[in-house]
Amino acid sequence: MEKRKDVIRQAMAEFLDIPRDLVLDLPRVTLVGRNELYIENHRGVIEYNLNRLRVNLSRGYLEIEGNELEIKALMADEMKVTGEVLAIKYMD
Amino acid sequence: MGNKLFDQVGGTIKVALKGKNQEKIINMASSRGIYIWDIKKNGDDLNFKVRTSGLKALQSISEENDYELDVREKQGLPFYRNLFRRRMGFFTGALIFILALYIMSSFVWFVEVDGNKKVESSKILLTAAKHGVYQGAAKWNFSRIEAEEAMLRDLGELSYVKLDIRGVKARIQVVEKILPKTDISGPCHIVATRDGVIEEVLALDGQANVKPGDVVKKGDILISGVVFPEKSPYIVNNDEEEKEEEQEEPYTVRARGQVKARVWHEGYGECRLHEEKLVLSGRKLRKIYIETPWKTFLVKGQREKTYNLYEQKIKKRIVKSPLGDFGFFQVELKEKIKKTRDFTEKEAVKLAQERAMKTLARKMGDNTKISESRVDILSRPSDPILRARISVEAIEDIATTQPINISPNSN
Numbered sequence: 001m002e003k004r005k006d007v008i009r010q011a012m013a014e015f016l017d018i019p020r021d022l023v024l025d026l027p028r029v030t031l032v033g034r035n036e037l038y039i040e041n042h043r044g045v046i047e048y049n050l051n052r053l054r055v056n057l058s059r060g061y062l063e064i065e066g067n068e069l070e071i072k073a074l075m076a077d078e079m080k081v082t083g084e085v086l087a088i089k090y091m092d
Numbered sequence: 093m094g095n096k097l098f099d100q101v102g103g104t105i106k107v108a109l110k111g112k113n114q115e116k117i118i119n120m121a122s123s124r125g126i127y128i129w130d131i132k133k134n135g136d137d138l139n140f141k142v143r144t145s146g147l148k149a150l151q152s153i154s155e156e157n158d159y160e161l162d163v164r165e166k167q168g169l170p171f172y173r174n175l176f177r178r179r180m181g182f183f184t185g186a187l188i189f190i191l192a193l194y195i196m197s198s199f200v201w202f203v204e205v206d207g208n209k210k211v212e213s214s215k216i217l218l219t220a221a222k223h224g225v226y227q228g229a230a231k232w233n234f235s236r237i238e239a240e241e242a243m244l245r246d247l248g249e250l251s252y253v254k255l256d257i258r259g260v261k262a263r264i265q266v267v268e269k270i271l272p273k274t275d276i277s278g279p280c281h282i283v284a285t286r287d288g289v290i291e292e293v294l295a296l297d298g299q300a301n302v303k304p305g306d307v308v309k310k311g312d313i314l315i316s317g318v319v320f321p322e323k324s325p326y327i328v329n330n331d332e333e334e335k336e337e338e339q340e341e342p343y344t345v346r347a348r349g350q351v352k353a354r355v356w357h358e359g360y361g362e363c364r365l366h367e368e369k370l371v372l373s374g375r376k377l378r379k380i381y382i383e384t385p386w387k388t389f390l391v392k393g394q395r396e397k398t399y400n401l402y403e404q405k406i407k408k409r410i411v412k413s414p415l416g417d418f419g420f421f422q423v424e425l426k427e428k429i430k431k432t433r434d435f436t437e438k439e440a441v442k443l444a445q446e447r448a449m450k451t452l453a454r455k456m457g458d459n460t461k462i463s464e465s466r467v468d469i470l471s472r473p474s475d476p477i478l479r480a481r482i483s484v485e486a487i488e489d490i491a492t493t494q495p496i497n498i499s500p501n502s503n
Contacts, residue, residue, distance in 0.1 A: 044119040050133050071131035071140075074122050 025058045029088065037064065037081040037088075045071070045079075053081060060092040103144040103168030106130075111159040114138040120153050121146075144170065200229045201260040208266050211249050216264060219246050225255065225262055279344035280495045282315035284308045288353035291487055298347030308353065308490075317347040317496050344496055351491040354463070359452025359482045363444040365435050366476065370401060370428045377425040385416025393423075401428040437478070441469065444480035452482055460486045 006024065013023040021028045021041060030038040043056040048071065053064040069083035109117060118138075121128050126146040132139050142150055147163075154161040176183060203225060205213040220226065223242045224234030236255050243253045243264075252267040282298065290306045298315040302308060320342045379393030403426045410419035435443065445467060463485050470479040 044122070045115045048115055048118070048131070048133065048138075071118075071129075073129040074118065074131060075127065076122055076125070 027057050027062065029062070031085065031088070034085050035082055037085055038079070039081070040078050042077060042079060045074075050083075054091075055079070060090060063087075063089045063091050065089075099143065100168045103166065103170040104141050105144060105147055105163055106139065106141050106165035106167070107147075107150070108134070108162045108164050109138040109140070109154065109159055110136065110162070111154075111157075114159070116157065117150075117154060117159060120157075121150060124149065124153070126150055126153075139164070144168070197260055198231045199260065200225060200231065200257070200262045201227065202262065203227055204261065204263045206263060206265045208268060210268060211247065211266070216243070216247065216250075216266060219243050220255075220262075220264055222246070225264070231257065278346070278495055279317045280346050280493045281313045281317045282347045282349055282351065282491045283494045284310055284312045284314055284351070284353070285490045285492045286310050286355055286488075288355035288488070288490055290314075290351065290353050292352040293349070294351070295347070295349040297345050298349065300349070302351070313494075314351045314491060315347040315349045317344050318342050319345055347493070349491065350489060352487055353490045355486055355488050355490065357452055357456050357460075357484045357486060359448040359450070359455065359484070360479070361444045361447025361449070361451060361482075362477055362479045363435065363440040363447065364477050365437070365440055367433045367435065369431045369433070371431045372403070373427045373429045375399070375427040377427075379423045379425075380420060381423070382420045383410065384418055391420070399425060399427040401430070402426060403428060437473075440478040441480065444469075444478045445482065448480045448482045452484060456484075456486065460488050462486045 009023050010020070012018075013020050020026055025041060027042060028038075028040040030040075032038075039055055039062065041058065042062075043058060046054040046056050046061055048054075048069075050069055051065065051067065053066075053069050053071070055062045055064070064081065064085060065087040067084040067086070069081060069085075072080040072082050118128070118131065118140075121142075126142065126149050128140045128142050128146075128150075130139070130141045151161055203217060203220065205216045208216060217226075220239065220243060223239040223246075225239050236257060240253045240255050243255075244250060247253075247266075249269055249271075250266050251269045252265075254265040256263040256265060287309050288307075290302050290304050290308060292304060293300050293302060293314070295315045298317050299319050301313050301316050308314065377393060377397060377399070379395065380391045382389045382391055405424040405426070406421060407424075408419065408421040410417045410421070448467075465482060465484045468481045468483070470481055471477060
């Protein structure tokens with residue numbers, strides 16, 4: 001059922017040329033250099049320490065590895081992370 | 093991310109969260125709309141910042157979930173209140189200072205008058221004071237334009253008044269009316285201004301009393317304003333009746349005309365063969381004093397140092413106050429030295445003549461025509477001083493008006 005909904009949405013997004021993050025509730029990850037990371041459409045923080053940050057997404061989660069990580073700002077569906085980013089991984 | 097300025101106004105608090113699984117609090121806070129930022133792990137603690145308004149909600153969340161929340165640092169305007177309270181004296185002093193500055197600067201402390209030549213400054217100042225511009229007047233008590241207009245109305249001698257208020261100084265700039273010379277309107281004679289021999293008489297109005305060649309003294313009537321009617325030789329009277337009218341009384345007119353006369357001017361000049369003169373040497377001394385009612389202080393220069401011969405100039409800036417005079421004055425000494433010069437006789441004669449010519453030029457008017465001149469050397473050859481006299485014969489207009497007094501006694 002869920003899957004069929006997604007397929008329809010995806011087809012619609014393609015047909016109407018609408019950005020997917022709006023229609024499909026996908027996260028938008030912006031990385032500026034290696035020190036500044038913006039994540040939109042997140043679903044909360046799962047785990048945080050100086051070397052690892054795990055952010056919940058609508059499907060799966062995002063794991064960020066780095067040094068001296070700091071959540072500079074946190075809002076309901078948007079966050080800004082600073083520190084040295086080493087890796088960004090999508091996990092299920 | 094929010095606005096830094098609003099954070100400062102509202103005040104921000106830095107807190108430390110202790111406990112396990114601190115991510116839970118982060119998520120709860122953000123889902124409940126408590127804005128938190130600068131989240132950073134510090135050992136086992138989690139440090140972050142929260143607005144003052146969100147602190148209470150955050151505290152209740154952490155209490156419910158058995159977390160410990162410590163306030164570490166307070167920032168922003170509300171927390172400066174303590175500082176303000178501690179340094180109350182300083183801030184009230186600053187406030188009083190600003191207030192005093194404002195109040196003091198809203199009065200006129202100096203009134204200056206500028207541009208007047210004939211009208212006395214005191215008269216202008218008095219008129220200005222009448223319309224509210226005086227020393228110590230509050231600026232809000234008069235209107236600049238109204239005062240200008242009123243002063244112009246009151247002082248008929250002025251054609252323009254500008255009141256310029258700069259800070260505490262009121263400057264009254266005026267332009268005077270240039271009135272035409274008041275002419276004698278009544279009957280008058282034309283009299284001689286100096287002795288001379290008449291050269292030319294041109295009477296436009298009135299009766300000429302002198303003719304060319306006459307010798308006149310200062311004050312003699314040249315053209316009379318009293319006219320005795322004459323029978324015109326060109327009009328032949330046929331009527332008998334009109335003959336009676338010829339015995340008319342003399343009448344007066346305003347005499348007009350030009351009288352040129354030969355006059356003499358003399359100029360005198362001398363020159364010593366051995367001449368001493370005081371000349372500025374170019375050396376200067378400057379002393380600046382500060383004056384108080386109790387003592388005068390020397391600020392610059394040496395008090396004792398002077399020259400043998402000098403010229404002194406004093407500049408003063410004094411403010412009068414109830415306690416006495418305050419201000420500073422500057423004394424400038426310019427050294428003078430004696431300079432001696434020796435002349436030969438020829439040079440001395442030339443110099444004496446030049447000097448005589450100079451005094452002569454001062455005596456004579458501009459529009460004088462010189463017809464003849466003579467130079468006399470008055471001193472003997474053995475004299476240490478050479479005296480020269482220049483006599484000049486010139487032709488000049490010597491006419492001037494003099495009103496006639498018409499009173500029953502005099503005419």
